[in-house]
Amino acid sequence: MRRLSAHERALWARVAASVKPLPGKRAPEMPVAAIAVPAAPAAPKAKPPSRPAPTSALAKPAVPPPKVAKPHPLGAPLDGTWDRQISRGRLFPDRVIDLHGHTVVDAHATLSSAILANDGTRVILVVTGKGRPDRPARIRAELMHWLERPDLRSQVASLRAAHPRHGGGGAFYIILRRAK
Known part of the structure; x- marks a missing residue:
């Protein structure tokens, strides 16, 4: 296991601040500096059933930008x-x-x-x-x-x-x- 870099700790702190604990649960009190990340995954774990991602005030729904037809560089396109x-x-x-x-x-x-x-x-x-x-x-x-x-x-x-x-x-x- 390795320790998180300063950049990774700051990133984790932003993510952790945006998550709400489940009803009836409270967030664990874990010092950010003590969080360790495994160097390499040992074995792939079974994937838990997918649930919709929780929405937060910071997360915005991903809406693709509207497609705008580009004008043809040399006049109207041909048939x-x-x-x-x-x-x-x-x-x-x-x-x-x-x-x-x-x-x-x-x-x-x-x-x-x-x-x-x-x-x-x-x-x-x-x-x-x-x-x-x-x-x-x-x-x-x-x-x-x-x-x-x-x-x-x-x-x-x-x-x-x-x-x-x-x-x-x-x-x-x-x-x-x-x-x-």
Whole structure:
């Protein structure tokens, strides 16, 4: 057996102060410093039947916080048809933009011109690359920031990770809004 540390004694004192003894019983007078905790349990004991925990003024009922729907980062979410097509590998892009080997500035200009072209394209596959631990993918890191800009955000309906056949973690589908 070992003695309780100062932190453990203070914690025990707070717990003991919050507990009321059963009716007809009184709390045992035990000095806090003399309480010892076994170093390792000898054998598992039978679990007593569960009873509801006593409520006290300090204990508050655990109420989960209400779930608040997060707004989709790029406009309203798409219907399930899009996600099913993507997950099954049946979504085929209208245009493919491979940004490997581009500078960040050149990649941004290429992507912006493709999105703003208004040529009837609905799905653009953007291949950014996954990066490596020694050389992170800077274009991939900047992609979300570019799409959040006001000039491009109004054109983009959604951004989704690409299916493995189209590049997986190193590529994205940009789904454009329908032209009005």
